[in-house]
Amino acid sequence: MSFVSRLTRHPIPFDTDRGGEALALFPDTDAVLHPLLAGTGGCSPYLMGLMQREKDWLTDVLAGDPDAALQAEYTRLREIPWDQMADELRRGKRRVALLTALADLGGVYSLEEVTGALTEFSYLATDLAMKAALAHEIRRKKLPGMSDDDLATGCGMVALAMGKMGAGELNYSSDIDLICVFDEERYTPEDYHDARASLIRATRKMAATLNDLTGEGYVFRTDLRLRPDPSVTPVCLSMEAAERYYESEGRTWERAAHIKAHPCAGDLEAGARYLKRLTPFIWRKHLDFAAIQDAHDMRLRIRDHKGLGGAFSLPGHNMKLGRGGIREIEFFTQTRQIIAGGRDPDLRSRETVPGLRALVEKGWVPAEAAELLITRYRDFREVEHRLQMINDAQTHSLPTSDEGFQRLACFMGESDVEAFKSRLTAELQEVHDLTESFFAPDGVKANSGPELSETEEEILSRWPGYPALRTSRAQEIFARVRPEILSRMQKAADPAEALAQFDGFLAGLPAGVQLFSLFEANPQLIDLLVDICATAPALAQYLSKNAKVLDAVIGGSFFKSWPGAEVLFADLSAALAEQDDYEAQLDLARRLMQEWHFRIGVHHLRGLITASEAGREYADLAEALVRALWPLVVAEFTHKHGMPPGTAQGGGATVMAMGSLGAQALNARSDLDLLVIYDAKGVEESTGNAQGKRALATRPYYARLTQAFITALTAPMAEGRLYEVDMRLRPSGRSGPVATSIDAFESYQRDEAWTWEHMALTRARVIAGNEELGARLEGFRRDLIRNHTTDLQILQDVADMRRRLADAFPPGRGWNLKRGPGALQDIELLAQLLALVGQSDARDTESQIRAGQLLLQDGEVDDLIKARSLNWDLRMAERLLTPGALDEDEIGEGGRNFLVNACNSVGIDALKSQMETHKSRVAAIFDRVLTGTGD
16 A cells, blocks of 8 residues: 555644745655645655655655555665675665654554564564675684574574564664574584684674764664673573573573563574573473562662652653553553463463453553553654654653743644543553552551662762862763763672762773763763773773873774784874874874773773784784884984984884894783884994984984984873883893994894893894885894704703792782793793794794794693783783772772683683693793703
């Protein structure tokens, strides 16, 4: 049937001028449509904007069948290339929302058809966003065993629609609540961890595709927090892990939530099997009247949290959560389903209206009560929809002004505002009386929820005196976001610890207006902050001093995959090139570094990347910044002192990364080990760049250039500092010149260098500067290592150095991850020895270990690699979680959970025991290697 033939009603234009403008957009439409178009445009600025953007498409659609138009749009979206999906889904959302709204306002669709259309699109959008993200992982070869042929079944991953989405009852501004799980049986045991990490990344990318606000708008605000124990679990779990959680720890509210669960994207068959296995958890075999009190308490907590208690008042009343609202009808239905659904599968409906009718048929609800609730449910959903349609607002609250009520009444097609208000008041009270008599039949008063402890009250009492809250504007905005912060804090593994860490964050925040406004406009940032405070206090401290990095979170790319060193270098260079002033370039470099550094930390914290990936990303960032800044420093220095000596002959200088940067494995607090080596191409030392202004001799020139470069990296500026720099690995250490000529460097390494300096050279890597010189240095490094002597003196030298290190750095408190027998420093020292003896030019620790076959016995390679992997995971976590040594008693519950999950352990004690076992094994191997003995 055509759209026109099904019209039964229309809104009344609140703003007649805007209504006229809406009509003018569609001069050729059927006159029957004019009241609908004018009423819509005159009541809703949001829908008016959509009509303006989609007028050509809408003109054709209104002349035909709305159902066919929606299906045509779905077909179009299914044919979009994966890399264009984000923008096209936003265009699809505009069209579906606009057509559905007009069908709703015109009476073309019933409530169920309206919510069904919105839900159908949400299923399609989620499925396409998921498959686009999975396709990206497959292209990157990060999803083991999977190909494009597996996309049809989501590579074993499924998104479960929860809440209104699962019930097929979405409203216009609904969040979509998803739980993402994957069928672990699709992957071999050896591929499990790689697959899990890839699917976690895909889930984040899917959520960003749906959630991020761009120039094309957004698709759906996406919430992944209904998964088991969201403060400590990744965003995508194996089905087995989720099942274990629900079997052992699942709560009543999680059972209620699963009433509406429905597979919506990915492997739908696997999702259906998974939910079937959860049936005993969701639907208890006994009559579960205890659920009534749980649901009652939940209602009251929601009401108190949202500030919806107190005397009833229609202005500002929340149609969803307020007294007599939509949620009360839903709770009324779901609670009865939980009570009896275990014994009677006929009561297990996901939808509210069918659920009520099934309860009537089974004698659980009187027919007249159910029909009243069904009628009011439909009425209230229509009011809710009109509220949201006005400005595409995520709101359920009635207006607070006469003008607002006038607009709403017009939008509902009613001209008598007072009659509308009186009827709505009576209907809300009617529902409240009916449902309250069930939840509190004895007139028991609702409690106000748990009170804050004395310690928590004392913490909150300090806040008004903090610098971030010194202005009335900051206080005003914070007052609005504070309840949301405290509420979300309760979802942390240890809310008290999270609150204490948030207190530290707030105390260190120099100003608050901008940040609090950002929280108010983007509540998802509060979740990120709470997550950080609950898990990584050190990262929270970093954030309090660099709060601007949160701007990057809402930029749309924060949760995208790592671009790699080359792309990052190109982007940083382009951004810096746009700044004309040298100091502005240095400040921008600091700001960009902070944003990327924060992003790596958050990705690591949330399990989107492994410790190894984080180490490589920190190194990529440092390398990209060094590469981007070096030519800027040279240009600035040239402006003052002329061209570097030897440049005219093709010479110049290089920056060589040593240590962890050379091995491409930094942590969140690493400094940079650097060398600057130059080739003046035969220019005399005394001559230098004599033709330049403020000319310098060759050696002072490069020494001062190096100092300028170190300053560019280390100097505290308005945006902070970049890195600490350590140049002690240069020839002659602290006593040697900060810049070394290539000839002097090669001569020193051949004739004077100690064994430990040759070991350090195994990790050296040129990262910036003159390419010809860089190639020469790399060739020299390789030749030196490949021709290195392998006599027993090396072992004696290393043993002596190891003893000196042990004497200089005795074990401290905590886990001693870096220093001590078998710790990370020991592993890296042994790896460098193995590389030198094995005459291998490998730089990373694992490859160096593998090169040590001459000195290692059967099984020792694997033992060392496993020990290094665990120690690295722990070290990376330590540097993210705390500024000091790792101490399980100080990092809190969230930190301990992060450690356990990051290392795939069963508990903190087991993890510590595992680490000590590995350290003992490493120390034993090292001792044996140095003494040349057998087992």
